[in-house]
Amino acid sequence: MSISGTIARNTTFGFIAAVSELVIAFVLGVVLARNLGTESYGLYAYLIWFLGIVAIITNLGFGEMTRRFVPESVGRQSTLEAAGFVQLTLMFRVAAALVVSAAIIITSGYWARLSGEPANPILFILIALTVWPQALQMALVNAFKGFQKFEYVLYVILAIYPLRLVLVIVFMALGFGVMEVLILNMATLALGVLIGFFFLRRLVPLKILFSPSLLSSDARKRALKYALTITGVLFLSYLVNNEMVVFFVGLFCPVDEVGFFHLAFRISSLVGFLPVALAFTLLPAVAEQFGKGEMEKVKRIYLTSARYLMIMALPLAVGGIILAESIVILLYGAEYMPTIILLQVICLPSAVFSITYACDSVIRGMNRPGFILKTLVIFSILKVGLSLWLIPAYGVLGAAIAHAVPLVLTFPVYVIFVSKNIGAAWPVRDTIKIVAASLIMGLAIYALQSQLDMLLGLVLGIPLGVIIYFIAIFALRVVDEQDLAIFRGLKHSIPSVMRKHYSFLMRLMERIVVRTKFATGP
Numbered sequence: 001m002s003i004s005g006t007i008a009r010n011t012t013f014g015f016i017a018a019v020s021e022l023v024i025a026f027v028l029g030v031v032l033a034r035n036l037g038t039e040s041y042g043l044y045a046y047l048i049w050f051l052g053i054v055a056i057i058t059n060l061g062f063g064e065m066t067r068r069f070v071p072e073s074v075g076r077q078s079t080l081e082a083a084g085f086v087q088l089t090l091m092f093r094v095a096a097a098l099v100v101s102a103a104i105i106i107t108s109g110y111w112a113r114l115s116g117e118p119a120n121p122i123l124f125i126l127i128a129l130t131v132w133p134q135a136l137q138m139a140l141v142n143a144f145k146g147f148q149k150f151e152y153v154l155y156v157i158l159a160i161y162p163l164r165l166v167l168v169i170v171f172m173a174l175g176f177g178v179m180e181v182l183i184l185n186m187a188t189l190a191l192g193v194l195i196g197f198f199f200l201r202r203l204v205p206l207k208i209l210f211s212p213s214l215l216s217s218d219a220r221k222r223a224l225k226y227a228l229t230i231t232g233v234l235f236l237s238y239l240v241n242n243e244m245v246v247f248f249v250g251l252f253c254p255v256d257e258v259g260f261f262h263l264a265f266r267i268s269s270l271v272g273f274l275p276v277a278l279a280f281t282l283l284p285a286v287a288e289q290f291g292k293g294e295m296e297k298v299k300r301i302y303l304t305s306a307r308y309l310m311i312m313a314l315p316l317a318v319g320g321i322i323l324a325e326s327i328v329i330l331l332y333g334a335e336y337m338p339t340i341i342l343l344q345v346i347c348l349p350s351a352v353f354s355i356t357y358a359c360d361s362v363i364r365g366m367n368r369p370g371f372i373l374k375t376l377v378i379f380s381i382l383k384v385g386l387s388l389w390l391i392p393a394y395g396v397l398g399a400a401i402a403h404a405v406p407l408v409l410t411f412p413v414y415v416i417f418v419s420k421n422i423g424a425a426w427p428v429r430d431t432i433k434i435v436a437a438s439l440i441m442g443l444a445i446y447a448l449q450s451q452l453d454m455l456l457g458l459v460l461g462i463p464l465g466v467i468i469y470f471i472a473i474f475a476l477r478v479v480d481e482q483d484l485a486i487f488r489g490l491k492h493s494i495p496s497v498m499r500k501h502y503s504f505l506m507r508l509m510e511r512i513v514v515r516t517k518f519a520t521g522p
Contacts, residue, residue: 013150013151013153013154016154017150017153017154017157020154020157020158020161021157021161022269022270024161024162024164024165025161025266026266026267026270027165028164028165028168029263029266030331030332031165031168031169031172032044032168032172032181033259033263033332033333033336034332034333035172036172036177036178038256038259038260038335038336039256039259040177040178041256041259041263042254042256042257042258042259042260042262043178044178044181044259045258045259045261045262045263046258047123047124047127047178047182048262049262050111050124050127051127051130051131051134054100054104054127054131054134055131055134055135055138056231057096057100058093058096058097058100058131058134058135059093059096059135059138059231060092060093060096060227060231061226061227061228061229061230061231061232061233062088062089062092062093062139062142062227063089063093063138063139063141063142064142064226064227064230064233064364065085065088065089065223065226065227065230066085066086066089066139066142066143066145066146067142067145067146068146068226068364068365068367069082069085069146069219069222069223069226070082070085070086070143070146070147071146071147071148073085081215081216081219082146082147082204083204083205083208083209084213084215084219084220085146085215085219085223086143086146086200086204086209087208087209087211087213087215088213088215088220088223089139089142089143090136090139090209092227093135093136093138093139094135094136096135097131097132097135097136100128100131101128101129101131101132102128104124104125104127104128104131105124105125105128108121108122108124108125108128109121111124112124120179122179123178123179123182126179126182126183126186127182129186130182130185130186130189132190133186133189133190133192133193134189136193136196137156137189137192137193137196140156140193140196140197140199140200141153141156141196143200143203143204144156144196144199144200144203147203149199149203152196152199152202155195155199156192156195156196156199159191159192159195160188160189160191160192160195161188163188163191164184164185164188167184167188168181168184171184226367226369229369229370229373230369232373232376233369233372233373233376248387248388248391248399248402249261249391249396249399251391252391252392252395253391253395253396253399257338257395257396259336260336260338260339260342260396261342261396261399261400263328263332263336263339264339264342264343264346264400265346265403267320267324267327267328267339267343268320268343268346268347268350269350270316270320298362298365298366298422299422299423299424301361301362302358302359302361302362302418302422302424303424303427305357305358305361306355306358306359306426306427307427307430307434307478309354309355309357309358310355310430310431310434311434311473311478313351313352313354313355314351314355314434314435314438315437315438315441315442315465315469316351317347317348317350317351317352317438318348318438318439318441318442319441319442319445319461319462319465320343320344320347321343321344321347321348321442322442322445322446322449322461323445323449323458323461323462324340324343324344324347325340325454326449326454326455326457326458326461327343327458328340328343329454330454330455330458338396341397341400342396342397342399342400345397345400345401345404346400346403346404349403349404349405349407349408350407352407352408352411353407353408353410353411355411356410356411356414356415359414359415359417359418360372360414362418362421362422363414363417363418366421366422368421371417375410375413375414379406379409379410380406382405382406382409383402383403383405383406386398386401386402386405387399387402389402390402430478433473433476433477433478434473434478436472436476437469437472437473437476437478438469440468440469440472441465441468441469441472442465444464444465444468445461445464445465448460448461448464449461
């Protein structure tokens with residue numbers, strides 16, 4: 001299969017997996033927020049933030065190392081070495097999970113007092129027990145991505161996330177609280193591990209993982225060096241790009257405001273779910289081509305993915321800003337109104353940052369994570385400084401601003417670095433066209449919102465926005481013949497029952513492209 005075909009196939013499965021995971025997580029958030037109340041939901045948000053920090057510690061950069069080195073080994077047709085990187089990842093993740101979970105259990109009383117729940121150290125003991133299945137599941141998921149078997153990632157997600165949602169709804173109906181939800185999370189993650197090993201044996205004989213090291217000394221040193229660098233990258237990236245400010249909100253603000261910020265962050269993550277679905281397929285593809293020495297293909301992957309990330313992210317950000325009030329009040333209730341302004345502040349920066357995944361994948365694929373680490377050190381210091389300055393003065397709104405600024409600044413820094421190293425300039429012309437199409441869509445939704453009540457405006461605004469944006473990107477010739485060729489390659493990757501409808505959509509797009517080309521000239 002060609003590289004474009006592989007990316008198209010992986011993107012299809014990655015898209016379905018990302019949509020499934022984030023939509024279910026979104027519904028789950030609505031259920032928990034409405035049933036737990038603002039204070040208990042704020043506590044739950046704090047615990048999930050804590051678990052996210054722990055996940056980075058237990059990762060030790062080996063998840064990213066697997067995604068980087070496994071496809072490079074596959075590109076060199078060294079399957080034994082690829083298995084060795086999986087073996088190395090599992091070994092270190094298990095050891096890290098053991099150490100970290102023991103440390104949390106020993107210090108659970110301290111963490112309970114710090115969170116304002118001194119009588120509930122059991123909550124942090126449950127977090128400690130969740131570390132094991134979480135670490136193993138993420139190691140397996142990254143192995144599947146390294147082998148570019150994104151369908152296995154999808155199967156794991158579809159096996160556990162719908163089940164978790166159904167059981168949470170049952171738990172809420174029975175009047176259960178935060179503790180029971182944490183136990184449920186742990187149990188479904190353990191189920192995901194069992195399913196993950198079932199699929200891993202199709203790629204790597206499980207018994208070989210218990211053999212002595214499968215890697216040469218040089219390969220092991222390269223992997224460990226990369227993982228060590230990525231450990232710093234992941235930790236600092238979490239501080240800069242995710243919910244590090246939750247810690248400062250917890251220090252300076254009431255617990256319910258932790259929930260408001262967490263909710264705004266979770267909703268804004270939907271802006272990036274389509275870009276992330278594509279981005280996760282890029283690193284293995286870039287690493288494989290880098291391993292083959294095909295730098296021209298690396299350039300093409302970079303420029304094409306940059307355009308597609310913008311096409312996906314920017315309209316979602318504009319729509320999120322305009323529909324923020326309707327989304328929050330209708331789905332979560334009037335008691336969560338402080339979330340609205342936070343969501344509007346965060347939406348666009350989140351979209352801009354998601355576009356930088358095109359650059360990030362190239363930097364990592366070329367084995368240059370040191371640049372990312374240095375950049376994140378600077379932005380982490382900036383974010384901590386902004387948090388300490390803005391949150392005491394402006395509360396949770398200051399937290400949203402402190403979160404947003406580093407996300408926006410990452411974009412020009414990454415673009416300049418990649419452009420210099422691979423000789424490919426950012427597609428400015430397409431950027432202007434996509435921004436214009438997104439604004440046209442946004443004005444139409446805003447006009448509709450101002451004339452209708454909240455519910456009807458939301459129900460009609462989303463499909464209207466999609467239609468207007470679809471027309472605008474074709475009218476402005478954002479999509480061309482090269483894109484159509486890539487879209488055709490997706491046909492054989494989608495379920496057979498959908499191919500008839502997809503063929504109709506392809507014919508429609510081809511006619512529009514031909515007509516707009518004829519109307520505007522070459």
